[in-house]
Amino acid sequence: MSPTTNVQEDRRSSGLASAEERHLRIKKDLHQKLISEMDLSTIGSLSESEIRDEIRRGAEQLCLRHDDLLSLTEREQLIEEVLDETFGIGPLEGLMRDPTVSDILVNGPKVVYVERGGRLTKTDVVFNDEKHLVEIVRRIVGRVGRRIDETSPLCDARLADGSRVNAVIPPLALDGTLLSIRRAGKSPLLTQDLIEKRAITQEMVDFLAACIKGRVNMVISGGTGSGKTTLLNALSAFIPEDERVATIEDAAELRLQQPHVVRMETRPPNIEGEGAIGTRELVKNALRMRPDRIVVGECRGSETLDMLQAMNTGHDGSMTTIHANDTRDAIGRMEMMVGMAGFDLPIWIIRRQIASAVQIIVQAARLSGGVRRIIKISEIVGMEEEVVSMHDLFVFKQTGVDGTRAAQGYHYCTGVRPKCLERLEEAGLGLAPELFESRILTSRPQAEPPSDAEEPRNGDRLWGLFGRGKGEGTP
Structure with a gap:
């Protein structure tokens, strides 16, 4: 040059x-x-x-x-820009008006990323300086009754439109204030929307809908941004309208589609470090509010024990979400979080409590290219000695990626007949036996289900994928 x-x-x-x-x-x-x-x-x-x-x-x-x-x-x-600065949230106001933006990620005053269609891109949005960015962050959290300052440099809040905000300011943020906004859609996605996006199949929806109507306790697990809350909102449409539902969240994101919902949100400590109300206290209080079901937005600590207790004491059909990489890992996560309650319980008692309380675990995942899929639906069928026994009912098999690096694959049914079908039949919610035949549930790509079944571990019952007739493979 x-x-x-x-x-x-x-x-x-x-x-x-x-x-x-x-x-x-x-x-x-x-x-x-x-x-x-x-x-x-x-x-x-x-x-x-x-x-x-x-x-x-x-x-x-x-x-x-x-x-x-x-x-x-x-x-x-x-x-x-001056109007946005006066009434809105400054340089971010334009991004908040963009319906294609699902996440806004601010890494200091001069670096702002957004997610569109599952992909991160850098924007030309900048703040004047660090002071300007901190001022905008304080305006955002102040509107929802939260605070952020040097004594409390972390904040997790919810905007009026349902978007979730997390902020970290110096001295914890080394290179400038960090702000992430997870946008909430104008209207919650329905199960039909998830089917059209190929996140789930109609057969899987039919089964989960019957489980919810039949008051089967359910846990939705997955990583950050995998769509756990979206799925929980969509499945809530199958809760009968004559039931009273109590929801408990750290930052309210759930938008259940029922007329009789009582919503509660945790409270952080005040400036003196007192007055905090956590999820565990709200779960205990919800038990006194005559709920038919309890929905905890996310179990991440000792409240897991109270949630399991609620599932075991007449609040059938309760649901929650947890962070885990697999349905089997979700059991280990629940064991660990129950241990955080401070009671010196033997591990076999904790596992027996889990096996008795939870019947279905649904695994959501965010795959390459930002593709979100329900990759597994598993059923807990009891205990084998001191180990929780479970089997997979529906599985997503990734076959590769396309030209844009987006994950490709198909859902298939393992051919295992769920144990909870007896309970569903008693509730008048019988499902056709053909629903659980071993077959591919999506039409593309055309491929055979995997023949190298995973070896049983930790007492899990894994059944073959082929050669199962109707009604066979019952545990």
């Missing part, structure tokens, strides 16, 4: 930087002048739309002073 080319590129870069700096400087000056010239005594008598119109008129008049520096397009962009 010639020296002349390098000089031209340096000039172009410096020109872009100076233009950006000029835009930020004018926006800052405009914002400060608007605030200083506002008649605050009249704001209380105006609606938000009227205040917005007044500020827009004032901003347009102030922009005329920079008529020689700003084009019409730049002025309009500047006015919108």
Whole structure:
């Protein structure tokens, strides 16, 4: 590359930087002048739309002073940014209005990523400086009654539209404030939407719907962003409308589709470090509220013991989510979290409690390319000596990736007849035997189910995938 080319590129870069700096400087000056010239005594008598119109008129008049520096397009962009700065969440307001954005990830004042269609891309959104970013974060969490400062540098909150926010400020964040916003859709996804996206099949939905109507206790496990809450919201449509459902969450994300839902949310400690109300206290309180079912948004600690107790004491049909990599790993996670309750319980008692309380575990996963799939539905069938026994009913087999690195594969039925069918039949929810025949449940790609079945471990019963007639393979 010639020296002349390098000089031209340096000039172009410096020109872009100076233009950006000029835009930020004018926006800052405009914002400060608007605030200083506002008649605050009249704001209380105006609606938000009227205040917005007044500020827009004032901003347009102030922009005329920079008529020689700003084009019409730049002025309009500047006015919108000032309005976002005054009423919204600053530079992030445009991303919040974009329906294609599912996650907003801020790594300091100059680095902002978004997720669209399961893929992360860097944006050109920037904040003025670290102070500006912290101010926006405090505005976000302050609107929902939370706080974040040097004494409490972590915050997990929920926006009015249901989006979940997590923020970390210095000194815990070493390279600048960290902010992540998980957007909530305008309307919750239904099971039909999940079927169309090939996240699940109709046969799997039919089985899970019968389990929910038949008051079978269920745990949905998976990693971060795998779609656990989305699936829980979708499956809640099958809860009968004449039942009272109590939900408990750290940051309320559930949007159950029932008319009789009582919602509770944990409370962080106040500035003196007191007054915290955790999930465990709310689960205990929910037992006194005459619920038919209890739904815990996520079990991540000692509240798991209380959740299992609720499932074992007449609150059949309760559901929760946990973080785990597999349905079998979910049992180990529950064992560990029950141990966090502080009781010195023998492991065989904990496992017997789990085997008695939970019947179905559904595994959700976020695969390569951002593809979300229900990769396994397993049933706990009891104890074999001191080990929890379970078998897989439906499985997703990944066969590879496409040209965009998105995971490809198919769901198949293992051919095992669920033990809970007897309970469902007693409730008048009998399912056709053909539903559990060993076969591929999706049409693409055309491939044979795996023949190298996994070896049994930890007392699991794993049945062959082929040669099962109707009704065969019953444990």
